[in-house]
Amino acid sequence: xxxxxxxxxxxxxxxxxxxxxxxxxxxxxxxxxxxxxxxxxxxxxxxxxxxxxxxxxxxxxxxxxxxxxxxxxxxxxxxxxxxxxxxxxxxxxxxxxxxxxxxxxxxxxxxxxxxxxxxxxxxxxxxxxxxxxxxxxxxxxxxxxxxxxxxxxxxxxxxxxxxxxxxxxxxxxxxxxxxxxxxxxxxxxxxxxxxxxxxxxxxxxxxxxxxxxxxxxxxxxxxxxxxxxxxxxxxxxxxxxxxxxxxxxxxxxxxxxxxxxxxxxxxxxxxxxxxxxxxxxxxxxxxxxxxxxxxxxxxxxxxxxxxxxxxxxxxxxxxxxxxxxxxxxxxxxxxxxxxxxxxxxxxxxxxxxxxxxxxxxxxxxxxxxxxxxxxxxxxxxxxxxxxxxxxxxxxxxxxxxxxxxxxxxxxxxxxxxxxxxxxxxxxxxxxxxxxxxx
Numbered sequence: 273x274x275x276x277x278x279x280x281x282x283x284x285x286x287x288x289x290x291x292x293x294x295x296x297x298x299x300x301x302x303x304x305x306x307x308x309x310x311x312x313x314x315x316x317x318x319x320x321x322x323x324x325x326x327x328x329x330x331x332x333x334x335x336x337x338x339x340x341x342x343x344x345x346x347x348x349x350x351x352x353x354x355x356x357x358x359x360x361x362x363x364x365x366x367x368x369x370x371x372x373x374x375x376x377x378x379x380x381x382x383x384x385x386x387x388x389x390x391x392x393x394x395x396x397x398x399x400x401x402x403x404x405x406x407x408x409x410x411x412x413x414x415x416x417x418x419x420x421x422x423x424x425x426x427x428x429x430x431x432x433x434x435x436x437x438x439x440x441x442x443x444x445x446x447x448x449x450x451x452x453x454x455x456x457x458x459x460x461x462x463x464x465x466x467x468x469x470x471x472x473x474x475x476x477x478x479x480x481x482x483x484x485x486x487x488x489x490x491x492x493x494x495x496x497x498x499x500x501x502x503x504x505x506x507x508x509x510x511x512x513x514x515x516x517x518x519x520x521x522x523x524x525x526x527x528x529x530x531x532x533x534x535x536x537x538x539x540x541x542x543x544x545x546x547x548x549x550x551x552x553x554x555x556x557x558x559x560x561x562x563x564x565x566x567x568x569x570x571x572x573x574x575x576x577x578x579x580x581x582x583x584x585x586x587x588x589x590x591x592x593x594x595x596x597x598x599x600x601x602x603x604x605x606x607x608x609x610x611x612x613x614x615x616x617x618x619x620x621x622x623x624x625x626x627x628x629x630x631x632x633x634x635x636x637x638x639x640x641x642x643x644x645x646x647x648x649x650x651x652x653x654x655x656x657x658x659x660x661x662x663x664x665x666x667x668x669x670x671x672x673x674x675x676x677x678x679x680x681x682x683x684x685x686x687x688x689x690x691x692x693x694x695x696x697x698x699x700x701x702x703x704x705x706x707x708x709x710x
Contacts, residue, residue: 298645299643299680301681303667303669305668306531317578320572320576321572340371341564342560343370343550343551344371344539345564372524374538375524377538377562379406379486386448393451395407396416398658403488414654415432423454423456423462424466426477433477436450443518445482445518447478450483453488454485454488455487456506463613463616471506479520487522492617495587495617519544525539525540530583535566604679605682606689612661619666626689628660629685640706642681644680649662664681
């Protein structure tokens, strides 16, 4: 019988349950993960992969239960390289792959093993809100860089690099003077894809200033167009066959976004100097490769051909969700609002509200009056900008629940705007009557 010492109100199965995302009080459009509809696809294929793995271990030395190889066992990296080569449409070398416990684990590992506390990190504004917390925890100096509808503004980045390192710097090797943190493909929160011209300029700037670009490439495989491969990742622009190649880009990937975050398996694709430093990191040397057992299950999924089939099923669901939600927003968003995302891949849609609407104030109103929640844009901004922006996610709920919530969101925006126009003191009165902290 389960230990009953822990109070009932603290018994949660997941982070999302703790946050209330499985409750009935509201639809949480800030939930950025696969939902029940997709997670229920996993038990049959995980069972088949586990059976395949266990049979192999019985016939061998059962090394899947041993301290793992620092960069991940060779079969995992070999099958992953083949899988990614097909999805990227560009050759991926198994020697440049490094096993992680997911993208968050990968980011922490890169920052901890390669950079020092106090290092400068140039971050696009807005960016992934949890990454901003990681930078703060590791006491890194965050420098916000402007973005537009296409991603990071490279001219602004260049100006900030000059401010910090002069116009004619000496580029060190390895290129660890600072880092640039980006989500170039289907950015979180905006959904933008960085154009080729800016990608090439980024490589040039990184080489000139001796900095490393760390890309969270976690949504790349979730493209919803008819092309056979996803948009080109920034790592591929840093040509390792060029005579002046140093290796200024690290790609951080994960299975969480299309398989299951609870599996905690991801990968880093990196130049040789970086993988060697990662392998030499004390935590890895002591405990061995991260999440070795689950990486074995993932290897069997790929070996059995089930990974590619599952990815296609997930993309079909997400494409329907993304297109239907974007179409609905274009039809029903009130005047003064604008859908900013291209809605071509990934999880998120970025919405600009009228300038007089503060999303921090609008959120409790929308949740209480219309039973819908979202992420306020300021949470994603290292400069505390984008107060009148919100981010919603298309991945967590079934389509009917998702679209119903989006309709309510549009009505909530219109209602909040009208009440604010009718009564300049509306928010203060509403907050007081609803006992909301201002």
